[in-house]
Amino acid sequence: MSYRKFLKKMKPKEQRKDLEKVEQKSIGTSITENLNIIKQKTGNSPDIIIRMLTFSHDPEVSTAIVHVDGLVDNPTINEFLVQSMEDSVQEKLEEKDLFKVFSEKVVAVSSLETLKDWDSLFLALLSGDTVILADGKNEALIASTRGGERRLVEQSDSEITLRGSKEGFTESINTNTALVRRIIKNPNLWVESMNLGKQTNTDLSIMYINGIVDTDIVKEVRQRLARVNLDAILDSGYIEQVIEDESSGLFPTITHTERPDAVAGNLLEGRVAIFVSGTPHVLIVPAVMIQFFQTPEDYYVRFPISTLIRMLRVFMFLISLIGPAFYVAVTTFHQEMIPTDLLVIIASQTESVPFPAIVEALIMEVTFEILREAGLRMPNKISATISIVGALVIGQGVIQAGIVSPAMVIVVATTAIASLATPNYDIAISARLLRFAFMLSAAIAGFYGIILGLIMLIVHLASLRSFGIPYLTPLAPLEWKSLKDTIIRGPIWSFNERPESLHPQNPVRQGKNQKPLPPLKRRMVRADTKEGDKNES
Template sequence: MFSFLKRKKQKNDRKIQELNNQNQTNKTLPNLIEKSLSKNLEVIKQKTGNSSDIVIRQLKICHNSKMKIAILYVKGMVDNQSVNDFVIESIINNQNLSEKLKPQDVLEVLTEDVVAVGGIKVVNDWEKLFTALMSGETITLIDGLSKGICASTQGGQRRSVQESTTNVSIRGSKEAFNESIETNTAMVRRIINNTDLWVESINIGKMTKTEVSIMYINGIAKNEIIEEVRKRLKGISIDGILESGYIEQLIEDQTNTTFPTIHHTERPDSVAGNLLEGKIAIFVNGTPFVLLVPALFIDFFQSVEDYYERFDISTAIRFLRTVIFLISLVGPAIYIAATTFHQEMIPTELAIIIAAQRESVPFPAFIEALIMEITFEILREASIRMPKAMGSTISIVGALVIGQAAIQAGIVSPGMVIVVSLTAIASFATPSYAVAITARLVRFIFMVGAATFGFYGIILVFILLIVHLCSLRSFGVPYMSPLAPFIREEAGDTIFRRPIWAYKKRPRLISGQNRVSQGENQKPQPPGTRVMKNTTNMEKGDQNES
């Protein structure tokens, strides 16, 4: 026993000594690049642990020269053809490099004449050099010069532009974002071809140094919201950012709510449409999901193809989505309240059928609904985590077999299976996955209220829900606007959708000074009306001349 404790203590002492040595090593590393190439390479090997994926290629500037240069890059993060053709071969075959040049002259020749790639910059400290190296840039160090050249040669294997899998639409663009932030911002620029589309980038994460960019239209986005986004992003201090969900959770206004206060999408046309309204997009490198702020509650029930269809069709679909959301929210609760407290509200024939079905069920309606809801949540989660070839099979077969077996065993009634199944389908029909998850959670609160006080409990929970939604903010903007506070001129783009020619101004609480979105008299007119107007104008002109 004592020998075991002694060995454990010795092991802990060794770990502490190694950590101290490592910290001491990190402290002794110089901040500025040295002139000696060999010392610089030693620093790089020491800092990176002599990693095998970091390529170090040493060259002479010419055959007769003793001056050496070193080219460094990370395998898999650079475009190998660009490095070989425009960096290494350009240095080897260039005639302007000779043994008579000084290190400073070599730097000027390399940056101005030799290296034939874009994004050339000169750095003189280690932090910027390592950041560029780990970002996929190629570094060139010159012996006798305390500076390094960074060339933009990012590349490697990346996923190509494909169709969206979460924001599917029948009409509209089929392109979706991928994991490259450069590709994502370029896709939006192809839609909004304007110099007022501004992009600001920062690196977040002590270890990952993830590139995060904010995009907005200057003059349309409100300056106060832009400044608030900058402030919140710069205030993040974390080891790493692996997905935009990290940013979403660190910059949201309130954390004590299940409702999303930041919208995310992977469609470029959706981002472009929100930018034109005055919103701000947040791009995170390594994820196809782009954040949009500020977000309103009504935004999560709208689809990008609503604006591609006629306004009457879009209005009917939006109204249907609202009904679907209410069904997914209170469907089981209404069944529990009606069968437990308010049987007189059910038609007599239907009440007799429900009573006959529940005669052999040993549980009350609340427990019955709870069992079915938990079962469906298990099937839903299993179908998501299983491989695609098996996920749909498990969800269909599991639902049929378990539902039929539960009815035959007398655990649940057929009516409850129908209600819970309809509720589950309604949750899938909600356009936003984040709101659908929220409805699945809040549904249990409505079930508890219905099991306690019946319809009075449902109304009480609904009132508390409305009060909670009205108290939320998204970057200072009321979450329920333009419904609460009610803004009449903007209420036409909520549950109902106005025609495109009626959108004359941008949202008042989101956009800046430039609120006019289109010219006057954009309503389509029949050709006969247009001819009559032209004739009237010509007659007025003739009278004025006479």
């Protein structure tokens, strides 16, 4: 029987009196009534642990500590908190205020605070803190004892790099913010915390570097988060979908990462990071399109190598976007563009195929998407087998059955591999969806349809904004100083200023004359510098 049904069978006066206890905002002075309220509000759940303590005090005062099993660090409670409470009372038997004694002597926990309302008490209790109640006190002492089983810091599975840090974020928001603080040891690295979700009360933090980030961006982030009124926040994707500028588009306007070094690099450029408890994916705003083709490893290698790799990623993205459409347009409308020998081979292969090129492409693309989704959702040991066996068996089967030509299988397989070369999963999904639209336009109008689709796509991208920043920045609008970190990655010593589009308070990123010099020129520069200092003095 629920507590509400139990109240209906009570007498009216007793019912009103007990309801007032449950709904009251402030904590009462009776420890028995306070503990009953905690039991009633939590449904007398077995994981709510209540321990009664009685100290030799004059007069004796009953004390209780309440915590949630699995959310706290049990050694901290048993070995430090309770023991420190007993020792503190023994040292100051004449002190009448137990909470004052505890606050002065209990130093084994990271923080102690006093609360007087039930809402704050339950939020702290269900967050992993320990609640200390004493008879005769209309307040509760909250001890920070958050712990429990957590996943250790491991390498990110979705953002693997050969060089650089191997640490990845976890589901603990405190661990994630600490990983970034290990990289940026700056007191201007500020963190603001809040709770979102009417039922879940999910912890959320925003992080930025004061003195670098544009205050208007931080203000906009605060305003958008303040408007969030969801029932639950189970992942950072909930936040992403309600604060982005364009939620109905195919292209993401907010990026996310599992790497602390990636967050640190974006913070140093003047962006804001949003941490959500329970997920290792940290949101970064604002985001521009070129970011989705960059990885932290690009800055750890020499710039010629990084530039070539970025160009390869953009080229693979274009193949994954219009590869099958290009083949459909050439074989359907523009056969004159194919060399004669190759055209004869393709014609002989497609002679026994009963479907036009567009139908072949749709059959193979849908089949590969099914295999990709099946391999993604299956256990790791089975997914690789399903992907390899499925691709080989189905590919060979459709060719022998005469449903699809071998050339179409090669084109679709190349397109699938090219989509995997895109470093960001969100932008790769956008290309996979738009690929079908480009294939249909190519089947209708050939190259003219592809070109028209590309023009419409560029116009759409130019209209997008991410927290007020144009999506195609620094290409449109054009920013000459920021072009060195787009498809072409300039040398590290040339990154003297931060991106202009972010309007950073401190645009200077590093000092000048960072370019490495040969030993002879270096000595000449030092001599000129010393002589100039003497003349100034």
